[in-house]
Amino acid sequence: MITNLILLVLLSNAAAKPFIRTTRNNIFAFQSKQAPTVTAPLSKNDFFTIIEDPKKRGATVLEAPVEQEGVKLYIAIDSASFQNKDRPGNGGIRLLSYQSKEHAIDDAVRLAKGMTRKHDMFRTGFSGAKVVIDHDHEDLSVVKRDTLMRDAAKALKALDGSMYTGCDLNTSDEDMDFLTKFTDDKYVLAGRNSRVDTNAATASSVIGSILGVLDVNNEIISELTFTVQGCGKVGSIVARELLRYGAKCVQTCDLFSENAEIPGCVPIDDWTKSTCDFFVPCANSLAITETVANNFPEGVKYCVGAANSPYANERARSVFDERGVLHVPESISSAGAILADSVEWYDIDLYQTVERSLMYGWIRDISRTKSSSLVRKADKKATNIGTVLRAVVPPRIGDPIGKEFPEWIKKNTVETDTVIVGGGVAGTAAAFALSEKGENSVIVERGSSIAPATASSNGDSRMYRRMYSSEFFSKMQSKALNRWKDVEEKSGETLLKENGLLFYGEDTGETVEGSVLGAKEIMDKLNLPYTFYASGDEIAARYPSLAGCKGKPYSGVCEDTAGHIRASKACEAMVKAAGQHCDVRVNSKITSLDVKEDKVTVITENGETIIGKKAVIAAGPWTNEVLSMAQLPQVKLSIWMVQWAHYEVDRKVAESIPQAFHFRKENDIDGGLYYVFPATATEAVTSTDSTKSYVKVGVDYPTNEALGDMKKFSYEGEQEVLDLMDGWVKEHLPAIGKRIDSYCSPYTMTDDSYFVMDTVRPNVAIFSGGSGRAFKFGPLLGDCMVSLLNNDDAPIDLAPFSLGREALKM
Numbered sequence: 001m002i003t004n005l006i007l008l009v010l011l012s013n014a015a016a017k018p019f020i021r022t023t024r025n026n027i028f029a030f031q032s033k034q035a036p037t038v039t040a041p042l043s044k045n046d047f048f049t050i051i052e053d054p055k056k057r058g059a060t061v062l063e064a065p066v067e068q069e070g071v072k073l074y075i076a077i078d079s080a081s082f083q084n085k086d087r088p089g090n091g092g093i094r095l096l097s098y099q100s101k102e103h104a105i106d107d108a109v110r111l112a113k114g115m116t117r118k119h120d121m122f123r124t125g126f127s128g129a130k131v132v133i134d135h136d137h138e139d140l141s142v143v144k145r146d147t148l149m150r151d152a153a154k155a156l157k158a159l160d161g162s163m164y165t166g167c168d169l170n171t172s173d174e175d176m177d178f179l180t181k182f183t184d185d186k187y188v189l190a191g192r193n194s195r196v197d198t199n200a201a202t203a204s205s206v207i208g209s210i211l212g213v214l215d216v217n218n219e220i221i222s223e224l225t226f227t228v229q230g231c232g233k234v235g236s237i238v239a240r241e242l243l244r245y246g247a248k249c250v251q252t253c254d255l256f257s258e259n260a261e262i263p264g265c266v267p268i269d270d271w272t273k274s275t276c277d278f279f280v281p282c283a284n285s286l287a288i289t290e291t292v293a294n295n296f297p298e299g300v301k302y303c304v305g306a307a308n309s310p311y312a313n314e315r316a317r318s319v320f321d322e323r324g325v326l327h328v329p330e331s332i333s334s335a336g337a338i339l340a341d342s343v344e345w346y347d348i349d350l351y352q353t354v355e356r357s358l359m360y361g362w363i364r365d366i367s368r369t370k371s372s373s374l375v376r377k378a379d380k381k382a383t384n385i386g387t388v389l390r391a392v393v394p395p396r397i398g399d400p401i402g403k404e405f406p407e408w409i410k411k412n413t414v415e416t417d418t419v420i421v422g423g424g425v426a427g428t429a430a431a432f433a434l435s436e437k438g439e440n441s442v443i444v445e446r447g448s449s450i451a452p453a454t455a456s457s458n459g460d461s462r463m464y465r466r467m468y469s470s471e472f473f474s475k476m477q478s479k480a481l482n483r484w485k486d487v488e489e490k491s492g493e494t495l496l497k498e499n500g501l502l503f504y505g506e507d508t509g510e511t512v513e514g515s516v517l518g519a520k521e522i523m524d525k526l527n528l529p530y531t532f533y534a535s536g537d538e539i540a541a542r543y544p545s546l547a548g549c550k551g552k553p554y555s556g557v558c559e560d561t562a563g564h565i566r567a568s569k570a571c572e573a574m575v576k577a578a579g580q581h582c583d584v585r586v587n588s589k590i591t592s593l594d595v596k597e598d599k600v601t602v603i604t605e606n607g608e609t610i611i612g613k614k615a616v617i618a619a620g621p622w623t624n625e626v627l628s629m630a631q632l633p634q635v636k637l638s639i640w641m642v643q644w645a646h647y648e649v650d651r652k653v654a655e656s657i658p659q660a661f662h663f664r665k666e667n668d669i670d671g672g673l674y675y676v677f678p679a680t681a682t683e684a685v686t687s688t689d690s691t692k693s694y695v696k697v698g699v700d701y702p703t704n705e706a707l708g709d710m711k712k713f714s715y716e717g718e719q720e721v722l723d724l725m726d727g728w729v730k731e732h733l734p735a736i737g738k739r740i741d742s743y744c745s746p747y748t749m750t751d752d753s754y755f756v757m758d759t760v761r762p763n764v765a766i767f768s769g770g771s772g773r774a775f776k777f778g779p780l781l782g783d784c785m786v787s788l789l790n791n792d793d794a795p796i797d798l799a800p801f802s803l804g805r806e807a808l809k810m
């Protein structure tokens with residue numbers, strides 16, 4: 001029947017496609033079992049040898065001439081596409097050494113048929129095809145790539161638009177460049193001249209398919225463990241994406257163990273023995289043998305990955321099936337690259353200019369819909385999924401799916417007055433201030449929540465104080481406190497707790513946080529109330545928990561009206577207070593920023609486009625990364641790793657631990673500055689033991705070389721610094737118990753400790769360089785940014801924060 005199909009296609013296309021002359025002799029030859037190959041004469045010169053299909057494998061197989069010795073080139077193409085430019089074949093070129101010609105052809109046909117299933121599944125406009133280059137060299141490097149690609153190009157040209165190809169096993173971007181050149185930029189769909197990475201496209205379809213499964217089964221990703229088998233170009237992206245979507249645990253495994261070392265993932269040695277809910281095969285074909293399937297640890301519920309033909313045979317697959325493992329076929333889960341191809345073929349200009357996260361978002365969406373529709377129709381049996389597959393395959397006629405991409409982009413575009421990049425204190429304050437002017441905003445936040453754990457604004461508490469060595473910041477705090485009251489009122493949340501703040505320690509001179517005596521001077525000047533302690537003994541007498549002060553040449557100033565702000569809660573409250581004027585997108589890292597005079601466009605990694613008339617860039621330590629997306633000038637910032645932790649303490653003792661800042665001179669790697677928050681400021685940690693509570697202790701000096709960006713930032717921090725902190729606690733707060741956790745957060749510093757608050761374009765305001773002190777000014781910073789954007793009078797003098805100042809020059 002297949003042979004007949006081939007004949008039919010050959011006959012029906014013979015007149016239109018002159019390159020293969022289908023003479024009666026050839027027809028007889030096809031039907032003859034004795035003659036395995038037939039040379040199809042071309043009109044001018046012979047080109048392909050058509051390999052007859054005695055095994056009825058189900059695709060047309062051609063052999064093309066190759067110049068170099070020891071290399072054969074076979075093309076398997078869905079018979080419906082053969083010589084059909086309207087529905088061309090599409091599949092990559094792979095280069096392998098096969099046992100025999102038969103093996104090579106079998107592989108080509110198997111892969112072409114698999115490709116047909118994928119193309120059909122999504123109506124890409126293509127059928128399946130594959131180019132298999134069989135070489136008999138021990139060492140692949142002796143194959144001359146340029147001449148080989150020249151030969152492949154001749155074959156593609158001879159197929160005259162009925163076959164497109166791209167990279168596959170052992171072929172590279174460089175090969176594709178040759179091929180593109182030799183085909184005059186035709187017939188190669190390899191993502192060249194585009195930002196789209198075909199590996200990321202494939203990973204997007206895996207993730208989309210996983211999400212589809214979760215949707216239907218009401219599974220919560222944060223409760224699931226995944227095993228990603230194979231952490232190559234696709235698997236490594238899948239693993240990182242699973243983390244981004246909040247997977248409870250992502251186990252990674254690779255033949256080369258260093259590939260499995262992905263930050264946040266848990267490398268494992270043997271994927272066949274590790275318990276997981278979700279198995280994600282992204283390595284070689286045929287890896288799940290019957291034995292593996294039988295012995296796979298209990299608990300596995302789903303199998304969705306990028307590997308083609310993950311099961312060694314039908315039996316292996318039915319073992320998983322019998323164990324109730326739901327399997328989404330790879331014709332859905334690894335179709336990302338061909339979905340991208342569909343756009344590349346349909347609209348090359350769009351493909352070459354589009355921001356890649358839009359493409360990945362589209363692929364994720366399509367795969368998610370397809371996978372959930374498949375799973376809904378199936379019960380939890382893999383074989384049943386096989387049988388319902390047909391129900392989710394669209395008819396071949398109709399527009400190719402790539403044509404839907406522009407419409408999808410439009411549907412995923414949101415317009416607002418102001419786009420705010422970053423949902424820390426600066427971003428949320430801007431949203432709050434804008435809402436008070438009746439203006440709408442969308443906050444785009446890369447983390448999984450407002451003030452996420454990775455941001456500077458995250459945590460249970462930040463100090464507020466007017467006790468500064470600088471009159472400017474002291475006055476600024478007074479203004480900001482009034483605005484915090486507004487936030488509390490409008491959000492209905494209590495955010496500030498007045499628990500006093502003690503500055504104490506030795507005469508250090510001015511430090512990054514000021515000094516005891518400098519603060520006293522300004523308090524006197526501004527007539528602010530405080531209590532003064534002239535010696536370490538006086539301090540210890542007032543605060544018995546600070547027993548370490550005894551006998552020390554210390555002094556202390558306590559501002560009784562200072563206190564702490566509930567940090568993460570305050571950011572959430574500003575969004576709450578902004579009400580309907582503010583939309584928030586979390587898990588939405590922006591990947592592109594385009595600034596025009598009256599329009600700012602950001603694109604998120606989820607594939608959403610947000611357009612505002614104005615923008616606020618409040619990206620904290622990631623500021624320069626965001627600025628560079630729009631080729632805006634970089635700002636001189638340095639990033640410090642600062643560490644903090646909670647310590648257990650008896651509830652009774654806790655009552656005598658004040659909010660305090662300890663000034664000491666630097667000593668080697670010990671920066672000298674430590675602070676403690678009282679038990680009333682540590683709501684993030686609770687104890688079931690009613691006799692215990694917690695205090696927070698932190699260091700206020702860089703615990704590593706200051707960094708230029710976040711690439712090398714470690715949220716783990718340094719053990720040496722934890723040791724210093726533990727030592728400080730032991731010496732200065734001897735009544736405190738053990739440390740129960742530890743954190744490391746970024747400070748974004750400027751050389752002069754003033755913030756960066758200005759416009760980078762008339763319609764784009766920026767805030768950064770919070771320099772370990774910005775939180776307390778939160779809502780006032782929002783007012784300042786809005787005044788900058790709207791050209792209104794600012795509530796304070798903004799000159800000290802201007803971008804043009806000397807301290808910010810690179």
Ligand SMILES: Cc1cc2nc3c(=O)[nH]c(=O)nc-3n(C[C@H](O)[C@H](O)[C@H](O)COP(=O)(O)OP(=O)(O)OC[C@H]3O[C@@H](n4cnc5c(N)ncnc54)[C@H](O)[C@@H]3O)c2cc1C
Binds near residue numbers: 424446452621767771
């Ligand atoms: C441990 C610690 C203690 C501190 N103590 C005090 C204190 O006691 N008192 C005080 O006043 N101040 C204090 N500070 C300083 C204050 O917390 C910070 O200055 C302030 O939180 C900075 O806020 P931000 O909004 O500028 O940055 P962040 O809070 O870091 O917010 C930036 C946000 O932008 C997001 N983002 C970045 N890039 C992208 C992107 N491409 N797409 C989408 N989103 C993106 C980030 O995820 C982040 O959430 C402290 C800081 C730390 C770290």
